[in-house]
Amino acid sequence: MAQKPSIPKGTRDFSPMEVSKRNYIFSIIKRNFEQYGYQPIETPSFENSETLMGKYGEEGDRLIFKILNSGDYLDKVSTEELQEINYKKLTGKISEKALRYDLTVPFARYVVQHQHEIDFPFKRYQIQPVWRADRPQKGRFREFYQCDADVVGSTSLWQEVELVQLYDAVFSDLGLKGVTIKINNRKILSGIAEVIGAKDKLIDFTVALDKLDKIGEDGVKKEMVEKGISESAIEKVQPLFHFTGSIDEKIQKLSTLLATSAEGMKGVEELQFICDNLTKLGLRESVLDLDVTLARGLNYYTGAIFEVAPPKSVAMGSIGGGGRYDDLTGIFGLKDMSGVGISFGLDRIYLVLEELNLFPETVTTSTKALFINYGEKEAFYAMQAIQKLRLDAIKVELYPDAIKVGKQFAYADKRQIQYAVIVGETEMQEQKFGLKNLQTGEQTLLSFEELKEQLA
Known part of the structure; x- marks a missing residue:
């Protein structure tokens, strides 16, 4: 017996x-x-x-899916190199391409590559799949879609303000209330x-501080020591383990803690601008929450860092994230392109909407009416x-075969089609159509114009 097919x-x-x-989610985004x-x-x-490679840190590099060279991929590898079993050196010779890990790089x-064709500041969005050789678990897959929006060629903090508004607009349109947009600064x-x-x-x-909500204060301290x-140093950072209060209060605490650091105070100033304006404009x-433990993407983020948490009633990881990168294009030779x-x-996001039953019933509506097939003329x-x-x-649509009615x-019932259109000898002679509501069982005889009006 043939083996049952499966997917990775x-x-x-x-x-x-x-x-x-x-x-439905794609369309709103x-x-x-x-x-x-x-x-x-x-x-x-x-x-x-x-x-x-080298753009996501050591852990990110490990999760990148490598693609074997086509043809004889061992052609460039000597017998000595095969016996040496140096997988890093070997990988570079047998794999010159890889599936994209994210959409940012x-x-x-x-x-x-296209800098002379682009008008800056350049605002782009991209909705495509990415791949990561991660351990699959709830809400974490090896193939998944990302939906990105980026602006390059501007250092204005109004872009950060607008991106928070964009998050809020999308989640509001999806009917998702109580989303927390966390913000920090590198x-x-x-x-x-x-x-x-x-x-x-x-x-x-x-990296250790970022795990505070997962492994707790003692776990973070243990990792820092290791x-x-x-x-x-850990004693000095103790206030961060219980960093509470309003955004204004948190910013004030940071101003005190970072008074001797020019770079730190610059970060406080940037956060103040973003948070103050968002508070005035409203969501x-x-x-909006200032989270000093937020430390995602430190290999390329240089300013604001964002992470979005779903409503507290849903046990799910982040449903969005991002940040400011002052010189990401510099890794490809284009400097000072923030x-x-x-x-x-x-x-x-899909899993959260499903759990909270937020998908509208009309989302899955496809065919409005099925024309019953009584034979070739009909x-x-x-x-x-x-x-x-x-x-x-x-x-x-028309049922393709003239089988038992x-x-x-x-x-039609299995497809959850709302109406059946009945066209037999009588209907054809009268130039009419029988329309049956499959939910109520009610049936009416209509002209074409009446049928169109009913189905529109």
């Missing part, structure tokens, strides 16, 4: 209903992207390895590391009407 772990098939729901002035681009699903490559984290005497341990310090951060449904961007985690009569209805964007009605 961390990937999924999507049913028609799931695709309809995903497209895309509509808001364009309303805010972002233009669409697309980049290849795979890039040259040198474009991606390919975007930076795009900007550099300069603040650098300033904290400086004032506690752990500047050379910035990444180790911040990374070589002194007990005296529709989301909550940018800032955010990303929406489509798959997690089918032709039906197809004439179907052709006209489709020109008016009314979703109708009961089976055709059963098919």
Whole structure:
């Protein structure tokens, strides 16, 4: 017996209903992207390895899917190198391309490559899949979509203000209330590391601090010690473990803590501008929160850092994130091209909407009416009407085979089609159509114009 087919772990098939729901999310995100002035681009699903490697830190590099060279991929490898079993050296020779890990680095490559064709500041959005060799779990997949919006060529903090508004607009339009948009600043984290005497341990310090909500205060302190951060430094950072209050109160505490750090105070100033203006302008449904433990993307973020948490009633990781990168394009030779961007985690957003039952019933509505097939003459009569209805964007279809009527009605029920259109000898003679509401059982005889009006 043939083996049952399967798909790789961390990937999924999507049913028609799931695709309809995903497209609903896509449409709202895309509509808001364009309303805010972002233009669409697309980049290849795979890039040259040198474009991606070294841009996400050691852990990120480990999660990049490498693609074997086509043909004899061992052609460039000597017998000695095969026996040496140096996988890093070997990988570089047998794999020169990789699936994209995110959309930000390919975007930076795009900007550099097309810099003479772009009008700056350049606002782009991109909705495409990415791949990560991660351990699959709830809300975490190896293949998933990202929906990114970025601006390059401007250092204005009004871009950060607008991106928070964009997050709020999308989640409000999705009916998702109580979303928390967390904000921090890389300069603040650098300033904290400086004032506690752990500047050379910035990444180790911040990566540990970022885990506060997962492993708790004791766990963070333990990890910091293991990374070589002194007990005296950890003592100085103690206030951050219980950093509460309003945004204004938190900014005041940071001003006191970072008074001796020029870089740290610059970060405080930037946060103050963003938060003050967002407070004055107001948000529709989301909550803004200053989170000093937030430390995502430190390998390329240089200013504001964003992360979006779903409503507290849902046990789910972040559903979005982003930040300011002052010189991301510099890795490809284009210096001093500041940018800032955010990303929406489509798959997690889908799970949150599903759990909270926030998808409108109309999302999965496809065919409005099924024309029952009674035979060749009747089918032709039906197809004439179907052709006209489709020109008016009314979703109708003909059952392709003239099988038992009961089976055709059963098919319509399974597809959750609202109406059946009955066209027999009587209807054809009278130039009419029988319309049956499959939910109520009510049936009426209508002219074509009446039918169109009913189905519109």
